[in-house]
Amino acid sequence: MKKLLPILALLLIAAPVQAQLEETTIASLSADLASGRTSSERVVRAYLKRIAAMDRKGPRLNSIITLNPQAIEQARALDAERRAGRLRGPLHGVPILLKDNIEVAGMPTTAGSLALVRNDPGRDSPVAAALKAKGAIILGKTNLSEWANFRSERSMSGWSAVGGLTRNPYALDRTTCGSSSGSGAAVAAGFAPGAIGSETNGSVICPSSMMGLVGLKPTVGLIPRTHIVPISHSQDTAGPMARNVRDVAILLSALIASDPADPATADAMAHAQDYAAALDPAKIRGMRIGVLRGGAQPELLARYDVALGVLKGLGATLVEVKKPAMEGMSAASYDVLQYEFKADLNAYLATTRADQVPVRTLSDLIAFDVAHADREMPLFGQDIFAMAQAKAGLDDAAYKAAREKSLRLAGREGIDAMLAENRVDLLVTISYGPAWPSDTVWGDQYEGPGGSTGPAAIAGYPHLTVPMGLVRGLPVGLSFIGTAYAEQTLLDAGLAYEQASGIHVRPTFRPTADTGPELEGNRP
Template structure:
């Protein structure tokens, strides 16, 4: 079980490629064969296109509207939309160069052009809001009479398809939830209250990558196989918020929302040259989101740049009274978005892992930060393990999924438990579970008690905090610097927030990588400010070639 736990931990939550010198520390006995498994790259897929999505049906609500939106108009709008941040988009709207309706049509046209059923298809979008153009027109009318209520107003946002949103099914990528039409999740209500447009849903690694085990990230039965625009069929998308990462990278939306248990925002954000924030657990409401673990789950913003990340986070803030971990550690009132700007790095103490300095992009990022005034302090990763991590997820999901299905799913959904999903999938295993359902079977086989769960949670949190707090306290660090999602497991169990920012592309394959900042709970504003300082000084994000 110990070998299986570490194998699955790396496979699930370190889905982007790692090397021995860059991986979180394991004991010697645990490293045999595990790195080989964690670096396995899927370039030949059992399934590429979804057998359950009808592309023509997806576009039926928009055919008439898009018939009058020409390729010429699309090309004319490119300079005002591609790679633009939210403040600039809002400026173009105010100047009359853009409208929310045109912005929405631009993204719909672009998704239709690139996402499915073509040689460059990415399979990142799983559903579209049939009323989004009508809602965009209402935003155009409202801004004339009411002004700009929030920077997110009128901005088309995509949601990972484990987040409930009315008018579209919430499937978690699973056939069992194909007709799961729901009310809005808490964070979706907050987004709408601030005027955001819900453009649609993104594909994900099915059941947020806690389902099949030996399968590629970015695959779901409903959505098919999502592909990385920086290396289609070559580079991993990262998981489990794969579709969100790819859609943002390909400019299919202004921004997207992902979710993370351990690495599921950080991994696809770094793999797709995005900014991804995993907030402190409880900062963003979680009711109405298909769960893995009520202990570790959190939604979070995924964007092309830091300012958009701050705006999207701000728009989702609010205390969710149906979430037992809900907190108002940062409120809309305490987060002064109007005066948000990068923080001076002079004298800030940033800890770096000695073992990661072999990575040339990481080494260059450290030098850049030092040039900007930060004090870089080398730390050694302690040999601390995260025992029974998989069992935590097993025991949480065994109780948390039935709770979601009972209180937040459509009454017509026939499954009520993990066991029910397993039985359902076996009725048509080739189409519903082509890579198997080993992790779901592991959930059912785990007979741990509530006491076992509490003991596991306590040990993991203690170990996670020890791993991060020890160097922070010893050196009085402001932040710890990592790569991609390499230390996501420790940040998860310690309940530390983390943000990843593009730090460049590998020389051999052009694979994107992210510099990841990890800091104490409720330090999101500072993390965003530090990340913005690095981003603005380096400006390393590039659009994926072939999608401009």
């Protein structure tokens, strides 16, 4: 019996890891590692086993493009550091996934495109370097909407030529939204406790909302963008995605840095802090929260009314806010993105290795896609690429005018005006409606109720989404939006709502959201 005790102890330690992966958080995993209830190596092996069983098999989520071949070895090294008393913080030994437009040495960074399938210049982005420095294990790279959903107006979110179609764990025939599709699906499915996505407009918030996660699009300039495949230096930012607000705060705290190669981050360290340690849900009492209305689906609006009731019950004062017209904001921003995509992508491609990446400019990329149309463009084309290629340089007067207009309407005359005129601390609204069907004919269907990301994305302001419940079995999110560097306020309010609402529903991996007796009739 004595000989069996060590074996039984190991089994008792390992069992919770496998049994609870869908519910494991960064904070709970960090505590288990600290107490010795598990090890980083054991955790990594458990996640890899689950990924092998469910990402390419089982429900076949297609959420991960590449796994880190050194993950187990790195886990062992971090376990050894822990035994030696060298701890790097709450991420020590915790597996994290990164969107496959963020460079990590030793793994290709494809942006979902066959043109970048061998793109491994052997360098870490500041995002990857920061996570590694804090002891996180980069478990792998997640699938995404190809080129971060900036190739065609008829695109299908979650699809890339490299990774295929990412499927929503709540209903496999429904969109994951995007472009951080794989990051959202993987965390929702229990393939890692957290992931890093990126957003230009909606790419963290939308997949988080539609897959029952907390997602934060931080203030542009808090997190360096160097060695992240770009769309727009005005709007791009990496952002954390996880199961709860505290985990998102832990990840945010680890990523903030000033980077000489990214001028937008010049003031980042002035705002660096431990956002998780500073969390205080009691601060919602007495907050003035501006309520934005929108959408028409009755069940979604009913969910929103319940959420507003929770906030009011917590002691917040709710103020009805009328959204300014912001006429021309979106069109001006779209122009900005096209100008900056051409300039920023050309600059990025110039830093890749010519022996790995056959395209050196956007013009080359357009030609590459035409030459490989059977694999690159089976579902939609590259009309946005063509529009961007036709744009002039960043010294063009039309570009400067569009940037000034979009920034003014979204920021000073948009979010800032709503906050100031109504004397509110933050704004709250529906993040997005429930996920639409993945549609190979029509592509994405953003016209549904919800969709709150534009002003904060264009202004470069923070935006947090927190699960608000289910509509017909599909997750919907509640958005908290503030002015620049208001992350702590949003996180405090989000945590208060999260704790009071108690909402978290496991994905069921059902084949479709559309089955039911109401579709089959009532024949005798």
